[in-house]
Amino acid sequence: MRGNPRLRLALVALGIGLLGVPVWRITQTRELPPVVKTPAVVEDLIQIDLMIESSAPCRVEVMNANSRIFSEEVESAPAKTTVQIPNVGADLVVRATANEPGQRFAVRVRAGHDGSDLVDASFWGDGELAGVLAVSATKEVR
Amino acid sequence: MKHLTLLAIFWAWGVCSALAQGPGQGSDKLVVASLSTVLSDFARIVGGDRVEVVEILKPGDDPHLFEPGPVDVKTISQSQIVLANGLGFEAYLEKLKAGVGQGPIFLVPGEAVRPLFLDNDHDHHDHDHSHADGVDPHWWHSISNAKIAVREIREALIKVDPAGAPAYQNNAKAYLAALDELEKECKLEVARLPRSHRVLVTSHDALGYFANDYGFTILPVQGISTSDEPSSQKIKDLIGKIKSLGVKAIFAENIENPKVLEELTRETGAKIGGVLYADGLGEGKAATYAEMVRHNVKTIVGALE
Numbered sequence: 001m002r003g004n005p006r007l008r009l010a011l012v013a014l015g016i017g018l019l020g021v022p023v024w025r026i027t028q029t030r031e032l033p034p035v036v037k038t039p040a041v042v043e044d045l046i047q048i049d050l051m052i053e054s055s056a057p058c059r060v061e062v063m064n065a066n067s068r069i070f071s072e073e074v075e076s077a078p079a080k081t082t083v084q085i086p087n088v089g090a091d092l093v094v095r096a097t098a099n100e101p102g103q104r105f106a107v108r109v110r111a112g113h114d115g116s117d118l119v120d121a122s123f124w125g126d127g128e129l130a131g132v133l134a135v136s137a138t139k140e141v142r
Numbered sequence: 143m144k145h146l147t148l149l150a151i152f153w154a155w156g157v158c159s160a161l162a163q164g165p166g167q168g169s170d171k172l173v174v175a176s177l178s179t180v181l182s183d184f185a186r187i188v189g190g191d192r193v194e195v196v197e198i199l200k201p202g203d204d205p206h207l208f209e210p211g212p213v214d215v216k217t218i219s220q221s222q223i224v225l226a227n228g229l230g231f232e233a234y235l236e237k238l239k240a241g242v243g244q245g246p247i248f249l250v251p252g253e254a255v256r257p258l259f260l261d262n263d264h265d266h267h268d269h270d271h272s273h274a275d276g277v278d279p280h281w282w283h284s285i286s287n288a289k290i291a292v293r294e295i296r297e298a299l300i301k302v303d304p305a306g307a308p309a310y311q312n313n314a315k316a317y318l319a320a321l322d323e324l325e326k327e328c329k330l331e332v333a334r335l336p337r338s339h340r341v342l343v344t345s346h347d348a349l350g351y352f353a354n355d356y357g358f359t360i361l362p363v364q365g366i367s368t369s370d371e372p373s374s375q376k377i378k379d380l381i382g383k384i385k386s387l388g389v390k391a392i393f394a395e396n397i398e399n400p401k402v403l404e405e406l407t408r409e410t411g412a413k414i415g416g417v418l419y420a421d422g423l424g425e426g427k428a429a430t431y432a433e434m435v436r437h438n439v440k441t442i443v444g445a446l447e
Contacts, residue, residue, distance in 0.1 A: 065333075065335065066334055090336070091333035093330055131329075
């Protein structure tokens with residue numbers, strides 16, 4: 001190989017560089033964009049007002065699917081909250097534990113939307129109670 | 143030696159007479175022959191010690207393919223009450239009644255429930271009128287219907303054996319209370335599923351009453367009977383529906399070949415959610431009605447959650 005040794009060295013370095021760049025890019029692990037899990041069916045949500053009363057002091061918990069949407073001590077005054085549910089409706093699980101163990105008590109739950117009542121149900125228990133409140137955005141289903 | 147010979151003769155006589163005897167003979171128990179594993183369970187619970195339940199159809203048998211043989215007909219004719227699901231579930235029932243004659247009382251709780259009718263696409267609808275054509279006969283998947291059946295069995299037992307009335311009433315009362323609790327337990331369990339997830343893809347169209355009670359949509363692979371074969375167009379349509387609804391799991395049954403379901407899982411990415419007991423009780427974990435209901439509900443909710 002003829003020519004200036006410096007020029008030859010530069011050409012070899014350039015060759016290695018040109019080959020190296022794609023090799024380097026291939027071997028680099030790139031961080032992938034996070035996988036976005038889309039829900040099976042995209043649901044529209046509506047807001048509903050819940051009013052919860054109890055015949056005796058107790059702790060009330062309301063779950064929508066597996067999410068807790070309300071958890072409070074309820075005493076003489078009714079508790080109120082606003083929650084979001086799918087517009088196709090939801091089955092809310094109401095659980096309550098009386099402050100006094102074994103006491104016979106009742107919890108009344110009312111759900112409304114835009115000023116109209118959707119459902120009104122009472123659950124009874126001794127010390128503890130559990131029930132399902134079926135809420136539909138358009139009509140009373142329970 | 144003489145004693146041994148006599149002993150052998152008595153033993154042989156005992157074995158022969160035991161084989162010749164029909165159900166309940168030699169005891170004062172009321173004999174109930176059952177063509178349904180679910181009704182066998184109810185009859186055992188309500189009847190208690192006063193009743194001998196003879197299972198003509200056994201857990202795990204496919205009732206859609208079952209027909210009683212000559213031995214079964216003889217057993218049935220020697221019983222006092224015969225239990226059948228009705229609503230066309232036992233296609234041989236009228237023939238059997240004619241063959242058995244006037245002997246036993248036939249109790250068919252399906253005739254006392256409010257039936258669900260199927261349209262051409264096998265979707266379920268409520269109707270007030272009753273006939274077996276196009277009716278879903280799997281009524282026991284509604285616990286409310288199970289309670290009707292328990293009351294019917296109680297009344298039939300009292301009619302045939304009035305002396306046992308207090309026992310039958312007490313047993314039925316306790317069991318009806320247990321069914322109330324079971325119903326509540328199922329409601330709480332199903333409430334864990336958002337309504338949009340309540341889509342059931344099952345081997346055959348047997349869970350309509352369950353779907354009606356708990357707000358599920360059913361996409362069956364087969365028709366109402368396990369002998370119905372799905373067409374390739376139906377499978378193609380089903381794959382489209384499963385994909386568009388984003389169904390997470392599809393379910394097999396305890397008594398059939400889940401080959402088609404496996405094909406569906408391959409095509410759609412849904413998983414096999416587990417085995418359901420659709421046509422009656424199984425052995426082991428679904429050996430009673432309450433265990434069967436719990437198993438089905440937990441399997442469905444666990445897979446679709």
